[in-house]
Amino acid sequence: MARSSSSLSEKNLSDEEKYQHTTADTREVDEAAQLYSQSALDPAEALRVRRKIDKHILPLMCGKYTSLFKFLRAAILGIKATNHLDATQYNWLGTIFYLSYLVFEYPQNLALQRLPVGKWMSLNIFIWGAALCAHAACHNFGGLLTARIVLGMCEGAITAGFMIVSSMFYTRREQTVRVGYWSQIVTGFISFGALHIKTDSFEPWQWLMIITGGITLITAVCYWFLFPDSPTNAWFLTYEERAIAINRIKDNQTGVENKHFKKEQMIETLKDPKTWVFALFSCIDNIPNSLTNQMSIIVASFGFSVLQTTLLGCVSGLVEIVTIFTGVHLAAYYKNSIAYVGTIYFIPNILGSILVNVLPWSDKVGLLFSVWITGVGTTGFVLSLAWVNQTTAGHTKRVTMNAIMLIAYCVGNALGPQMWLQKYSPRNLVPWVVITICYVICPMLLMLLRYILNAENKRRDKEPLDDTYDDVWVKVTDENGKLVEKKVDKAFLDLTDRQNRAFRYVL
Numbered sequence: 001m002a003r004s005s006s007s008l009s010e011k012n013l014s015d016e017e018k019y020q021h022t023t024a025d026t027r028e029v030d031e032a033a034q035l036y037s038q039s040a041l042d043p044a045e046a047l048r049v050r051r052k053i054d055k056h057i058l059p060l061m062c063g064k065y066t067s068l069f070k071f072l073r074a075a076i077l078g079i080k081a082t083n084h085l086d087a088t089q090y091n092w093l094g095t096i097f098y099l100s101y102l103v104f105e106y107p108q109n110l111a112l113q114r115l116p117v118g119k120w121m122s123l124n125i126f127i128w129g130a131a132l133c134a135h136a137a138c139h140n141f142g143g144l145l146t147a148r149i150v151l152g153m154c155e156g157a158i159t160a161g162f163m164i165v166s167s168m169f170y171t172r173r174e175q176t177v178r179v180g181y182w183s184q185i186v187t188g189f190i191s192f193g194a195l196h197i198k199t200d201s202f203e204p205w206q207w208l209m210i211i212t213g214g215i216t217l218i219t220a221v222c223y224w225f226l227f228p229d230s231p232t233n234a235w236f237l238t239y240e241e242r243a244i245a246i247n248r249i250k251d252n253q254t255g256v257e258n259k260h261f262k263k264e265q266m267i268e269t270l271k272d273p274k275t276w277v278f279a280l281f282s283c284i285d286n287i288p289n290s291l292t293n294q295m296s297i298i299v300a301s302f303g304f305s306v307l308q309t310t311l312l313g314c315v316s317g318l319v320e321i322v323t324i325f326t327g328v329h330l331a332a333y334y335k336n337s338i339a340y341v342g343t344i345y346f347i348p349n350i351l352g353s354i355l356v357n358v359l360p361w362s363d364k365v366g367l368l369f370s371v372w373i374t375g376v377g378t379t380g381f382v383l384s385l386a387w388v389n390q391t392t393a394g395h396t397k398r399v400t401m402n403a404i405m406l407i408a409y410c411v412g413n414a415l416g417p418q419m420w421l422q423k424y425s426p427r428n429l430v431p432w433v434v435i436t437i438c439y440v441i442c443p444m445l446l447m448l449l450r451y452i453l454n455a456e457n458k459r460r461d462k463e464p465l466d467d468t469y470d471d472v473w474v475k476v477t478d479e480n481g482k483l484v485e486k487k488v489d490k491a492f493l494d495l496t497d498r499q500n501r502a503f504r505y506v507l
Contacts, residue, residue, distance in 0.1 A: 041247045049244045053169050056236045060227050061162055079205040087422040089141045093148050094417035100152025102410035108156035109403040114259055117161055118227035122220050124157040129216030136206035160402050163389055168230050172252050172390045172506055176332045179386040265396035268496055274452055275401060278388050279408035281445040285381050286409050288435040290416025301426040302364040319375040327379030336507035338387050339450035342380035343443035349377035353436040357429055390506040394496030453505035466501040469493055
């Protein structure tokens with residue numbers, strides 16, 4: 001990128017001047033560069049725009065996550081008996097979802113970079129809803145296996161898409177809180193309602209799939225028409241509000257998006273040590289996530305009825321929502337506290353997983369509470385989703401980083417179900433020991449990440465000021481059709497966190 005010596009933020013170019021100035025290629029800079037303004041941001045206006053963004057984005061994001069994980073409820077509602085599944089087949093249905101997710105994760109992330117985010121997510125959500133409904137027509141392992149493969153293929157676009165959108169619209173501190181708003185508690189109450197539907201031809205688990213699949217299909221239509229692709233073209237924002245939305249996130253130093261894939265950014269991601277620490281954390285943290293598919297079976301094994309098990313499943317969701325809500329707010333309130341909050345919230349998980357193994361089998365209340373508190377540590381993974389976006393700049397690098405982390409997430413989730421063998425039931429001592437080990441390692445990785453990032457921040461604080469990208473311009477066409485040269489802040493040059501030495505890592 002070459003620099004112009006002019007001190008103006010924007011100027012008209014004569015035919016002669018067009019050839020006297022070398023500026024950045026528009027493909028290289030961020031999509032938001034044309035809307036960026038150097039004028040001061042009015043805090044009141046910024047708050048008003050943020051509230052408007054919340055109003056239009058958060059309900060759709062939260063609504064989608066109420067329909068993502070239905071298979072864990074279907075187990076207790078009769079899906080295993082209807083489809084004649086043994087324990088091994090049921091475990092493989094959990095694994096195949098994440099293997100499919102893993103295979104399609106990077107292609108999905110590339111599609112999210114090159115295509116309109118909202119439209120691509122809408123298409124995947126629609127296919128997801130159709131696949132959920134198709135579960136109800138399955139009567140054997142093969143049919144369910146196929147449906148689960150389709151679900152895994154589509155799910156790869158959802159979490160990655162939400163992470164990208166969160167980084168586009170929100171400041172780093174706001175991202176921490178809003179990632180925590182994606183919740184699942186509605187699932188338990190839908191399952192409880194489905195349990196009371198009595199029909200000759202359809203069983204409760206089939207009604208659960210049809211109801212949630214129908215809700216998902218409606219959600220897909222809403223996403224197509226209502227979910228924005230980026231703040232540069234959000235339908236609910238005026239031109240002036242879009243500029244405010246862009247300027248609000250300037251301090252992130254991560255920009256909004258760039259549709260041009262940059263191979264050098266992908267290579268940088270692969271060489272970045274924090275990439276692999278995040279990936280290892282994601283993998284190990286999600287081996288215990290197999291509890292989601294096993295939860296209803298475990299609770300039922302304590303001696304609770306089907307009705308009681310279904311209702312008690314709502315408590316697990318409530319525990320997650322309360323702890324995630326408090327955890328993300330604590331991490332947002334106290335500066336540079338993500339690793340500390342995540343570590344503290346893993347302590348109940350360690351305690352709960354140990355208690356499940358050591359409490360008498362007759363103490364079903366104690367066992368139940370022990371299982372419930374293992375949901376507290378979900379906060380750690382939620383925080384990591386926000387953290388990875390807050391510590392990665394450059395759109396291709398961020399897309400690659402998200403893909404690697406979610407691929408690792410798939411590996412952990414694919415391995416987890418395979419430890420729930422029939423020979424270990426009902427106490428499942430071996431799986432619970434593995435879970436305890438994972439819960440001990442995870443906070444250690446969070447603290448290692450904090451140490452690495454903090455050391456890099458201190459190193460940059462001692463460096464001389466880097467002005468390499470302080471005076472970069474780009475040619476744009478203004479509202480009058482004139483070619484102008486516009487100065488671009490380094491935050492919108494699509495620089496990586498390594499290239500931009502002004503970037504500081506959140507801890």
